[in-house]
Amino acid sequence: MVTLYWAEDGAVPPGDRGLAYGDGLFETIRVDGGNAGLKAYHLDRMTRDAARLRIPVDRAELERILEQALMRYTGQYPADSWVLKLTLTRGSGGRGYRPAPELQPNLLVSHTALPPLPPATGVVADFSRVPLTVNPLLSGIKSLNRLEQVMAASELQDGVFEVLMANAQGHIVEGTRTNLFIETDQGWRTPASDTIAVTGVMRRYVLERLRASAEQVYEAPVLLEDMLASSCRGVYLTNSVLGVVPVRTLAGQDLPVTGRLATICGSTPTTE
Known part of the structure; x- marks a missing residue:
């Protein structure tokens, strides 16, 4: 007990x-x-x-x-x-x-x-200077040890919704409070669960909805160039409180915003 x-x-x-x-x-x-x-x-x-x-x-x-x-x-x-x-x-x-x-x-x-919800038209995001180290023994656990995220979140400026963190290999792993999905010409990509600090419940829900919709989904490393390439159809952040959040501007570069992921997933998950 x-x-x-x-x-x-x-x-x-x-x-x-x-x-x-x-x-x-x-x-x-x-x-x-x-x-x-x-x-x-x-x-x-x-x-x-x-x-x-x-x-x-x-x-x-x-x-x-x-x-x-x-x-x-x-x-x-x-x-x-x-x-x-x-x-x-x-x-x-x-x-x-x-x-x-x-x-x-x-x-x-x-x-x-409930905090203010981000606009459906998309948010502004940037990259953090704080590296993210994921201990394999603790990967995915939403533990009380969140100092790297605290340090990265201190970089947030007015108008910037989230900063994305990279690991030692230069792979973009996640945001301070969000998981990451990108849509490419080959389908959807998200970093593998054993490489991220927090395996979000909204991430799990999104993966299930994409697979149920017969979408191609890959768990693979995400690089900065993947997100800023012309083949990128959209960058999305997920969070169980805020839902699916499209990114309209990343590090000063405009990105396409279609809202397709929110449409696939629905506005309010109901899984009980």
């Missing part, structure tokens, strides 16, 4: 390993009208990644808590669209980095208003 904390009732204990060492993970879940459209995907990821970190957690218990949160917070926001956040840590205890045996995980539940 987890020890449950509602954010408005007080914070987790000072000795929590998530606070001390980033020893945990989190999910940010969009809610519309009391419905969390990608709920199952978020629960799948948190359960799977907790197992990878050897944090014992039961999916059914997480689902019960999520449903409690929906009942507790739905109706508190004027548009009835908001964001639910689940932060799971290994718990409290242990001297230094080594965790104490048989720790009980902590789960902090919080909520915020």
Whole structure:
């Protein structure tokens, strides 16, 4: 079992390993009208990644808590669209980095208003100077260790929606808060899941929708020249809170914006 904390009732204990060492993970879940459209995907990821970190957690218990949160917070926001956040840590205890045996995980539940949604006409993006290092042992996990993304996000200027990060090989991997898709003459391309820091639930949904629509999809490295080439039909960023976001300008170069990916995926995922 987890020890449950509602954010408005007080914070987790000072000795929590998530606070001390980033020893945990989190999910940010969009809610519309009391419905969390990608709920199952978020629960799948948190359960799977907790197992990878050897944090014992039961999916059914997480689902019960999520449903409690929906009942507790739905109706508190004027548009009835908001964001639910689940932060799971290994718990409290242990001297230094080594965790104490048989720790009980902590789960902090919080909520915020839905941020402004980007325009369907597309956003402005640029490239970050902060390199992204992906440890194979931790690839894809939405852990509490997000310092590279914090440093990259500090580069954001007014009018720039996102900056894209590259790895040591020069491959464009993802944004600070988004996954990446490009459409080319050969089909759709996205970086492979074992090369990215966070395997987004919206990324999973988009891949499923593309394959269900018989679109050609490749998980392969993405280079800067691929995105700025004349054969590029569009660059898209995905995020479970913001959805599918087309890029209209990248590093000062205008890109085609068709909205085709949003059409394929639909405006509001419903997978429950």
